[in-house]
Amino acid sequence: MSDVAKSTVTLGLIAAVCTALVATTWHLTRERIAANQEAMLEQSLEPALAGLFFDGKVSGSRLVIPPPHGLPGRDPVVVYRVYRQGEPVAALFAVTAPDGYAGPIRVLIGVSFDGGITGVRILEHRETPGLGDRIEHDRSDWVEQFVGAAIGTPPLAAWRLKRDGGEFDQLTGASVTPRAVLGAIRGTLTWYGEHRDEVFTEGDRHAGQDDTEVDRHGDVDDVDSQR
Amino acid sequence: MSRGAFLDELRTGLWRENPGLVQLLGLCPLLAVTTSFVNGLSLGVATLAVLTASNALVSATRHWLRPEIRIPIYVLIIASLVTCVELVFKAWFPTLDRTLGIFIPLIVTNCAIVARAEVFASRHGVLRSIADGLGMGAGFALLLAGLGLLREFIGNGSLFARLDLLVGGDASDGLTLFDGGWLLALLPPGAFFALALAVAGKNELDRRRHDPRRAKAARPLRRRNTGIAGRT
Numbered sequence: 001m002s003d004v005a006k007s008t009v010t011l012g013l014i015a016a017v018c019t020a021l022v023a024t025t026w027h028l029t030r031e032r033i034a035a036n037q038e039a040m041l042e043q044s045l046e047p048a049l050a051g052l053f054f055d056g057k058v059s060g061s062r063l064v065i066p067p068p069h070g071l072p073g074r075d076p077v078v079v080y081r082v083y084r085q086g087e088p089v090a091a092l093f094a095v096t097a098p099d100g101y102a103g104p105i106r107v108l109i110g111v112s113f114d115g116g117i118t119g120v121r122i123l124e125h126r127e128t129p130g131l132g133d134r135i136e137h138d139r140s141d142w143v144e145q146f147v148g149a150a151i152g153t154p155p156l157a158a159w160r161l162k163r164d165g166g167e168f169d170q171l172t173g174a175s176v177t178p179r180a181v182l183g184a185i186r187g188t189l190t191w192y193g194e195h196r197d198e199v200f201t202e203g204d205r206h207a208g209q210d211d212t213e214v215d216r217h218g219d220v221d222d223v224d225s226q227r
Numbered sequence: 228m229s230r231g232a233f234l235d236e237l238r239t240g241l242w243r244e245n246p247g248l249v250q251l252l253g254l255c256p257l258l259a260v261t262t263s264f265v266n267g268l269s270l271g272v273a274t275l276a277v278l279t280a281s282n283a284l285v286s287a288t289r290h291w292l293r294p295e296i297r298i299p300i301y302v303l304i305i306a307s308l309v310t311c312v313e314l315v316f317k318a319w320f321p322t323l324d325r326t327l328g329i330f331i332p333l334i335v336t337n338c339a340i341v342a343r344a345e346v347f348a349s350r351h352g353v354l355r356s357i358a359d360g361l362g363m364g365a366g367f368a369l370l371l372a373g374l375g376l377l378r379e380f381i382g383n384g385s386l387f388a389r390l391d392l393l394v395g396g397d398a399s400d401g402l403t404l405f406d407g408g409w410l411l412a413l414l415p416p417g418a419f420f421a422l423a424l425a426v427a428g429k430n431e432l433d434r435r436r437h438d439p440r441r442a443k444a445a446r447p448l449r450r451r452n453t454g455i456a457g458r459t
Contacts, residue, residue: 007296014288014300018307025311029318036321126329129259133328 041108041123045080045092047137048110048119050147054082054089063199072187073098081200088113088200091192094123097184101176102126105135109188115196116150119143120185125177132177142178145169151189159186233358240362247370247422248429252339256330257371258418262382264401265389267375269323270330271368273316277308278340278367279360284308285348286356292349301344309335323392339367374421380404382412 061081071077073096080092090112097105105125110118120143122135134140145168151159160166161178171178192199246252253274261267284304285292292300313331316324324331334340343363348356380386388401411417 003293007293010291010293011296011299011303015303018303022307022310022314025314029314032318033314033321036317040321129328 037124041078041094044108044121044123048092048108048121049082049090050110050119052082052090052110052112052118054084069191071095071191072184073104075104079199090118091199093188093192095184095188097180099176099180099183100125100127101132101174101180102128105177105180105184107181107184109185111189111192113196114150115189115193116148116153117146117185117189120146120181122181127177128174131171132174134171134174135177135181140171142169142171143181146185151186151193156186156190232355236355236358237362237365240359240364241366241369242429244363245366245370245429246339246342246363247367248426250339250342251426252342253337253367254422256333256337257367257374258415258422260327260330261371261374261378261418261421262413263379263389264372264375264387265323265393266326267371267373268368269320269393270327270334271364271371273312273331274334274337274340274371275361275364275368277305277312277334277337278343278364279357280308281305281340282343282348282356282360283353285344286351286353289349297345297349301341305340305344306335320392326392339363370425374418374425377421377424378412378417380408382408382410382417384408 061083063079063081065071065077065079067074067076069077071093075096077096078094080094081088082090082092090110093109093111095107095109097107103126105127106123108121108123110120112118121137122143125133125135127133127135134142137143154167158167159182161168161170161175161182163170163175164179166182168178168182240246244250247254247257256270256274260270281301281304285301288300309332312334313324316327316331343359347359351359376386379388384403384405384407385400386402386404387399388403389399390401391397391399412421
């Protein structure tokens with residue numbers, strides 16, 4: 001065999017072994033990772049509902065909207081409906097802002113029944129530590145400025161960063177990151193304004209046992225696409 | 228391989244040729260994550276695992292490694308191992324994974340690992356390479372943990388805060404010794420100061436041990452480490 005052929009075979013064999021190693025680890029950890037993400041999601045659902053009274057478990061009312069859906073991002077969007085005494089009071093959207101500085105940003109957006117923001121939390125991101133990561137509630141109160149905002153207050157044209165001529169604060173040293181999050185919020189609110197009734201009525205056919213599977217696949221794909 | 232030789236490899240990594248203190252390799256994570264003991268220790272242990280496994284794999288395949296493809300193979304092996312470690316963190320230490328964030332995947336760029344593959348594992352047997360990986364990895368992990376401890380203490384006034392992230396149990400704030408603290412220690416300059424103190428401390432200890440009389444007369448430190456050119 002020529003030297004080149006030998007090298008190629010060696011490289012190929014080692015690549016195969018390494019791939020097998022990663023695939024095995026992935027297989028052994030995928031369920032735990034999915035469960036962790038789920039637990040983290042549930043933990044972070046509450047803060048996005050600040051000041052709202054509701055009953056029942058929020059995560060039980062899940063609705064998965066597969067793409068294409070018109071919401072931000074191309075991943076399936078998970079929606080949690082929040083009820084009080086049978087009346088809908090809010091919906092929580094776990095959407096993906098596709099245009100973050102370092103990949104997609106998963107954002108949880110709480111929208112009250114009449115279309116105002118109840119809270120925003122960042123679920124997952126890879127933004128620059130120290131700059132873009134201040135979108136996290138733990139690191140700055142930047143996301144708090146959205147509470148109470150709605151399409152109309154301020155008007156749709158003002159749903160931009162101040163730097164871009166809008167009404168919302170930016171983050172020093174990072175402009176792509178807040179712009180992406182703001183875009184996701186604006187897109188979600190606009191969509192909600194047009195589809196509110198579907199969210200609270202039509203969703204039942206997606207609910208139940210099956211949608212857990214759909215959602216898990218969505219989440220796993222999401223994590224994958226960031227590799 | 229004898230027990231003495233094994234211990235000698237360990238000692239080399241832990242002290243004589245400590246990757247952080249002497250070779251000054253892997254400084255990026257070393258400076259970035261050592262803001263607390265638990266962060267430093269976690270990343271240190273992750274690096275230790277990758278380093279030991281990569282040394283073992285590189286050493287096991289060293290007879291097939293032709294010079295022209297050795298670097299791609301190191302990269303392949305190290306990248307796969309780091310991916311595995313990252314998955315393990317995501318599965319069993321999700322909160323730590325979020326805290327350390329990008330620095331777990333960035334273990335792949337830790338030049339201490341590829342340096343050990345090149346200068347040691349590709350030239351020695353599997354057992355010696357594992358010993359070298361353990362020694363170097365432990366040396367690096369202890370340095371990270373030590374710097375984390377120091378910076379957490381000065382910058383935050385606490386010791387071992389949030390150790391539960393690593394070992395499980397209830398959330399704990401560790402020992403709070405005083406409130407506030409000197410923020411500079413947690414900022415990047417504090418990392419450089421802490422590392423400088425550690426390097427100076429090691430050089431001083433070495434000097435005293437090698438020549439007690441000279442240590443008393445304040446003579447300038449001889450530069451003992453040669454390091455490796457072209458570090459990143």
